[in-house]
Amino acid sequence: MEKILIIEDDADIREGVRILLEGEGYSVSEAENGRKGLELLKEEPDLVILDVMMPGMSGLKTCEEIRKISYVPVLFLTAKSQESDKLIGLMAGGDDYLAKPFSYSELLGRVKALIRRWKIYRGKEEPEQEQRYIELAGIRLNEEFNEVSVKGTNVEFSDIEYNILRLLMKYPGKIFSAQNLYESVWNEPYFYNCNSTVMVHIRRLRVKIEEDPKNPKLILTVWGKGYRFGEH
Template identity: 35%
Template sequence: MNATAQTHVLIVDDDESMRELVSDYLADNEMRVTALASGRDLFATIDREAIDLVILDLKLPGEDGMQLARGVRERATVPIILLTGRNEEADRVMGLELGADDYVTKPFSPRELLARVRAVLRRYQVQATLPERDNARRAFRFAGWELNLRTRRLRSPDGADVELSNGEFSLLVALCRAPQRVLSRDQLLSMSRLHEAEVYDRTVDVQVRRLRLKLEADPGQPALLVTERGAGYRFACEVETLY
């Protein structure tokens, strides 16, 4: 996975040529794409992956596109763009009433779809600042890494899964919640316990050292998890929150 291709779009369309066209165009515009030919694996993919946006064809053979859209909305606050036919106004209206964020009428240009994807994502980024969504986080992204809070999985910039102990996971979550802030050892311990991790039987310093071995290109000269002498630690990177 390209480390710069952070936005993860899931497209569900039975038309292979359409999937390839959309996937290639979004990938060329620095987005990561997962493409499915049917809704069979849709929910499993949403549960497993940190998806930013779903593009869903309403006319999948043998499947109810509206039911799929409803299931996506019930599972997550991930935005949805529907693909519909030119003469399917009733479907478009019903889809929007179910909670879809936009629709694109076939045939369409990839450029139009990209513009709509970007517009919907911008709206969600604004909404993500609302306090009531504070506990709805699905994942954190930082420096090409992705930490999925549902699966407790850490994915490296090259797409590899990196195992974390309970203590390492809880500490990394605490750091991601407060990027660029200097946190004392007591603060880190307290914030980590908020995530119901096992009680530490080792010091925060040991957990930090272990995280550095997994995150840093040079653990001896850390660039992400920085020591602030006499004060504690600082997560020195931009962190993107997915809801």
């Protein structure tokens, strides 16, 4: 089981990220400041998720201290998104950079990529010849890194949008009712008013993947039954 260390002064962010990562099977330890994080580094994590803006020892200084004793990958979290801030973080020894607010699917993609490279670097895993792709009708969905490209262009999706699209693409031609989609993606009991929630997300998906969202050819409505993925 891969181990991840979160160094973040915001308790709510720490808890949210921890719950997400533990749900994906990772072992997670937490520190609310840089000094405690450096103490937990002796547990030899496979990845450090590090907030830049922290009171006391900043994330940048913490990363510099980490680099004195370890080459573990460091993923910076920060409210700053300027290219100059990203460069400073990378120069301090960071491996990647994610600006707040971020989607959980994007965070998971970065986490998986960094850990995989780290394992290969240490000789624990051979590079895979093929990654897990679903590719249909010009849409390429990379399940390994939670990334989607439409006709060769990367497109950002919310967690809900990504999970709906992945489910529909995994079973092209299968009709999913609004209840099927809601209970599978939201993991909550379905009520009639949830139908409008599903419709809104289907509409957003069509805007991102269809040439003409008002005349969809990929995500089709089967009247009275639900939705399916498939070309006319």
